[in-house]
Amino acid sequence: MSLHQWLLFAVAVFFVSATPGPNMLHIMSRSVELGLRRSFPAMAGCMSALVVMMGASALGLTAILMALPGAFDVLRYVGTAYLVYLGIKAWRAPVEESSAEAEVINPKLSPFAIYRGGFAIALSNPKALLFVAAFLPQFIDPNLPKLPQFAIMVATFAVIETTWYFTYALGGRGLASWLEQPSAKRLFNRITGGVFVGFGALLLKSR
Structure with missing residues (x-):
């Protein structure tokens, strides 16, 4: 991956990550x-x-889902149901x-429970698999080893996405x-x- 390709990738991820979605709203x-x-575990879960x-897209899971009739639709319906439930x-x-009571909302909610909620939110949208499968290959140089390029892109994505998580959390x-x-x-x-129900409706309508 050349420096030029990496810069293009970083700019694209910056704007894609800035777009409000279920992850950002949840955080x-x-x-x-x-x-x-206490929102940090939610960020870690989403990430x-x-x-x-x-990783699943890189390993070809997306192609498998698209090859199995109805498999992607099942995931889409499950994701929609979860977003509507939320x-x-x-x-x-x-x-x-009382504002004093508001300061101790869910005091017993464990970091793992918060992490699990963030993980489930991000995982509820199977369109991310298709997005990654279509997005990442555009920045891969076929003449160079793919694993190091993939690792660089994942690290870059994680840094930029986490920066936006903090931005939304501070907001x-x-x-x-x-x-x-x-x-x-x-x-x-x-x-x-x-908004969560709206995201679910959009996911349900997507193909």
Whole structure:
């Protein structure tokens, strides 16, 4: 991979990662709900799932899914159902009347549970497999060993994607003081829930 190819890849990933999606929304809502530091496991979960999906695409899982009739549709339906479930859960989330109580929302939620939620969110969109399968090969030099190139792209993607995770998480913390008002928190929950359901609907309509 030449420096020119790497720069093109980095710029493309920068803009792709900046686009709001289920991962970014999940991390922002976790930051609002739990605080910036406790949202770190959610970031790690989302990133882990994306790296797994990138590796799966590199190993040819995408081609297998496309070759098996109905396999991709099954994954799409499962992903849609999960996103809709999260949307309904966010919409119906209880709102504490006391800001002091709001500071200890889900105090017993373990880092692993937060990580698992982020992993499941990122894994719920099988379109990422197809995106990676179509996106990465454009930057691979066929005349050079593929594994080192793939490793460089994964590392670059991880750094840029994580930077955007922090950006969205910090944005969530900026909303936190406003969200101390129960009416504002209720509005945020319903917007978040509606957006998750919208992502599910878009996934269901995709082919």
